[in-house]
Amino acid sequence: xxxxxxxxxxxxxxxxxxxxxxxxxxxxxxxxxxxxxxxxxxxxxxxxxxxxxxxxxxxxxxxxxxxxxxxxxxxxxxxxxxxxxxxxxxxxxxxxxxxxxxxxxxxxxxxxxxxxxxxxxxxxxxxxxxxxxxxxxxxxxxxxxxxxxxxxxxxxxxxxxxxxxxxxxxxxxxxxxxxxxxxxxxxxxxxxxxxxxxxxxxxxxxxxxxxxxxxxxxxxxxxxxxxxxxxxxxxxxxxxxxxxxxxxxxxxxxxxxxxxxxxx
Amino acid sequence: xxxxxxxxxxxxxxxxxxxxxxxxxxxxxxxxxxxxxxxxxxxxxxxxxxxxxxxxxxxxxxxxxxxxxxxxxxxxxxxxxxxxxxxxxxxxxxxxxxxxxxxxxxxxxxxxxxxxxxxxxxxxxxxxxxxxxxxxxxxxxxxxxxxxxxxxxxxxxxxxxxxxxxxxxxxxxxxxxxxxxxxxxxxxxxxxxxxxxxxxxxxxxxxxxxxxxxxxxxxxxxxxxxxxxxxxxxxxxxxxxxxxxxxxxxxxxxxxxxxxxxxxxxxxxxxxxxxxxxxxxxxxxxxxxxxxxxxxxxxxxxxxxxx
Numbered sequence: 075x076x077x078x079x080x081x082x083x084x085x086x087x088x089x090x091x092x093x094x095x096x097x098x099x100x101x102x103x104x105x106x107x108x109x110x111x112x113x114x115x116x117x118x119x120x121x122x123x124x125x126x127x128x129x130x131x132x133x134x135x136x137x138x139x140x141x142x143x144x145x146x147x148x149x150x151x152x153x154x155x156x157x158x159x160x161x162x163x164x165x166x167x168x169x170x171x172x173x174x175x176x177x178x179x180x181x182x183x184x185x186x187x188x189x190x191x192x193x194x195x196x197x198x199x200x201x202x203x204x205x206x207x208x209x210x211x212x213x214x215x216x217x218x219x220x221x222x223x224x225x226x227x228x229x230x231x232x233x234x235x236x237x238x239x240x241x242x243x244x245x246x247x248x249x250x251x252x253x254x255x256x257x258x259x260x261x262x263x264x265x266x267x268x269x270x271x272x273x274x275x276x277x278x279x280x281x282x283x284x285x286x287x288x289x290x291x292x293x294x295x296x297x298x299x300x301x302x303x304x305x306x307x308x309x310x311x312x313x314x315x316x317x318x319x320x321x322x323x324x325x326x327x328x329x330x331x332x333x334x335x336x337x338x
Numbered sequence: 339x340x341x342x343x344x345x346x347x348x349x350x351x352x353x354x355x356x357x358x359x360x361x362x363x364x365x366x367x368x369x370x371x372x373x374x375x376x377x378x379x380x381x382x383x384x385x386x387x388x389x390x391x392x393x394x395x396x397x398x399x400x401x402x403x404x405x406x407x408x409x410x411x412x413x414x415x416x417x418x419x420x421x422x423x424x425x426x427x428x429x430x431x432x433x434x435x436x437x438x439x440x441x442x443x444x445x446x447x448x449x450x451x452x453x454x455x456x457x458x459x460x461x462x463x464x465x466x467x468x469x470x471x472x473x474x475x476x477x478x479x480x481x482x483x484x485x486x487x488x489x490x491x492x493x494x495x496x497x498x499x500x501x502x503x504x505x506x507x508x509x510x511x512x513x514x515x516x517x518x519x520x521x522x523x524x525x526x527x528x529x530x531x532x533x534x535x536x537x538x539x540x541x542x543x544x545x546x547x548x549x550x551x552x553x554x555x556x557x558x559x560x561x562x563x564x565x566x567x568x569x570x571x572x573x574x575x576x577x578x579x580x581x582x583x584x585x586x587x588x589x590x591x592x593x594x595x596x597x598x599x600x601x602x603x604x605x606x607x608x609x610x611x612x613x614x615x616x617x618x619x620x621x622x623x624x625x626x627x628x629x630x631x632x633x634x635x636x637x638x639x640x641x642x643x644x645x
Contacts, residue, residue, distance in 0.1 A: 145541055146541075147537060147540060147541065160541070160543065161541075162541065162542075163537075163538075163541040165534065165537075165538065167534055169534050169535065169537075169538035171535065171538075171553070171556070171557070172639040172640060172641075173556040173557070173559065173635075173638070173639060174556075182542070182544075182552060183542050186542050186543040186544055186548065186552070187542075187543065206365055206368050206369075207372075214638060214639070214640060215639075215640065216639065216640020217376070217640070218376070219371070219372060219375030219376055220375070221368075221371060221372070221375060222372055222375070222376075230542075234541075234542060234543075251371065252371055252375075255364065255367055255368055255371060258364050259364070259368070262364070
């Protein structure tokens with residue numbers, strides 16, 4: 075981990091950086107119909123190496139905006155973000171390239187990372203095996219089910235071999251049974267690969283089911299409202315009573331945040 | 339111990355550091371889901387393709403021939419204005435026996451395809467430039483799409499004056515007709531690339547030229563192919579216009595000249611033969627080259643919806 079961190083360009087020299095992502099006093103505003111609209115207000119958040127953090131919030135809390143900033147797809151209006159290398163990003167839509175097979179999608183990520191041609195095929199097969207899609211190498215994207223597509227997308231994200239995996243509601247479009255299975259999968263893969271995960275969702279139970287730490291964002295502008303450390307042992311089930319209990323507490327708080335917007 | 343049930347429970351106890359859901363269990367569940375969700379795709383059998391796709395146009399062609407023959411029998415007009423199908427067929431046979439039929443076709447097709455390839459070589463980089471460079475788009479984008487609505491026959495007189503009555507004049511007319519189509523097809527293909535693909539590419543490190551090569555070009559391929567198809571149609575039409583207007587003995591007889599020769603010789607069967615060949619060649623090139631290419635690309639992306 076130390077050597078991996080040493081190559082970080084953004085890390086201040088000489089200091090030891092013990093984070094996969096460091097978000098410091100980040101604000102973001104967009105030009106809206108009523109002038110500058112503040113979307114994110116003074117967000118400060120660290121993701122430790124190997125940590126699983128979920129960002130939870132209602133619509134308009136700017137959680138996807140924050141993820142885009144961490145991914146480097148956009149620049150913050152104020153504050154700074156440093157990450158350990160280029161993070162991998164997974165979207166709600168699988169974003170797999172339909173002109174490539176499942177295996178070639180993964181190989182493209184490997185190729186762009188500079189993996190030599192001879193090693194790509196083997197690595198892609200390995201990653202497909204990791205997401206339990208051993209026979210899917212030659213399958214076209216449209217031949218795969220929604221759950222399989224997201225697993226290939228996860229394998230492609232892992233192919234980038236980054237220390238940080240950003241996930242933007244990756245399971246929101248899946249049916250409940252498939253989502254449940256993918257939660258188990260993600261937990262297993264996260265523990266096997268030791269990657270850090272910053273996972274955005276509006277689903278409280280999903281947040282509690284997956285995370286070591288749940289960060290609640292308020293809406294318009296997005297501010298960090300509260301944080302919970304989840305010490306229920308993994309692997310959890312979404313129907314566990316401990317998960318339900320904490321979910322109730324977080325939901326209460328989330329509803330309070332939402333209610334404030336109706337009052338003025 | 340012998341029963342699978344107990345060994346599965348045992349397995350779960352051993353592997354899991356507190357694993358409630360044995361690894362094998364999850365894998366099995368997942369395999370089941372995958373099997374349930376997987377869409378089965380199979381190719382349609384030839385019989386169905388024949389009944390649905392090949393048979394109807396054959397009926398239509400047969401019907402046209404019947405109506406044509408009936409009109410001839412009914413003597414609706416003089417026979418030099420409307421020759422019988424058999425007279426046109428005799429013309430085909432004569433040209434075939436004299437060995438000139440394939441020569442006519444080859445003269446035009448080789449010109450058309452060579453001109454199209456040149457248009458491809460110019461239109462593709464031009465289209466990419468217009469699509470990707472803002473200044474170039476603002477400067478020549480509107481002109482390029484405007485040029486598409488200019489009938490390419492308008493280019494024949496200036497081309498003759500600039501280049502004289504020779505092959506390069508033909509190619510110039512083809513290029514002026516086909517390059518805008520090909521470039522515009524590529525531009526609209528690039529414009530329709532889902533932004534999600536570009537974002538996904540960027541997070542994977544595909545920016546700049548690598549992004550263009552790995553993401554933009556393959557994503558724009560369906561639009562590009564549609565442009566090529568149209569580009570071929572424009573090439574062929576431009577060439578015919580050029581051949582009809584600018585005939586000269588040194589140019590060799592292509593299908594356009596054949597048509598013009600028929601007119602000067604007052605031979606309606608020859609005129610019909612020429613029109614028929616022009617039509618058949620245009621359709622054949624589309625059916626043999628562009629349609630299969632387009633179908634292959636669309637099918638491999640799951641974009642070809644079977645009706």
